[in-house]
Amino acid sequence: MGQDPELLRRLLRAKDRMDGASQEEWPVRRLAEASGTSAAHFARSFKEAFGVPPHRYLLTRRIERAMALLRETDLPITEIAFQTGWNSLGTFGRTFRNVTGDNPAAVREREQATPHQRELVPECLLRAAGRPGLTIAVSEKRRRAEGDTEGPEEMEVL
């Protein structure tokens, strides 16, 4: 059973808005507004359409941008955390590690040392391909990695 294409087109608009400004806060109410749906309806419809909850999708975009900034600039990591939407360096570092399996400084070192053949593929498309996959919640990923059975210690960015 499928979803209404008209609804999907509007949900895509909310996804595009997150893509365009992933550093901003995207509470469900704001996303629902961008797609012309009710807040109650939005999260469920989004997940059904795109396979991940909206806040988790936003995390992948933020990490993708952070990775690009690590690779392409010499901005301090604190500044990158701030520019990509985190309020605390600690949360950024922890989430980054949980998603990519490595810490920002190590990723920067590795990425900047690797020569890239990027000329033949449009940069914008290459970036989308470099987006981390996030099939489970960051908190769940962390729990599994640590063998920890306790609940999440903090709310994910919404």
Place this chain on the structure above:
Amino acid sequence: MSQGIDVVGIYVRDQDEALAFYVGKLGFEVHADMSNGPFRWLTVKHPEQPSFQLGLFTPGPPLHDAATAQTLREMVAKGAMPPLVLMVDDCRAAYKRLQVPGVEFTQEPVERYGRVDAGFRDPSGNGWKLIEG
């Protein structure tokens, strides 16, 4: 005659709407518009690229059964179709020009590695990158 790619098609939700967008807003020209029953063969071309046609097709009968057509409509609407790239001389100027008729931009012009790119969608959900050549 010359050999090469002649037509590449994309799926759209409504051919009249797509025609208004690609011709009326993007400035493409109609190349072929022929109907045969419920089937309409509609292609447009870029004014500076006469040898290439972009087909604007709708999923549905007689080529697709109802379930397949529904799936294709969903894929298009959620932006799951392959990327499309439009080369322009001046990305920032094109961005300004296309904003006037209300093209839905998903990304404003950004310079990366000395190249400016932007992104927009057609009314159906197909995603285009606008790249400065």
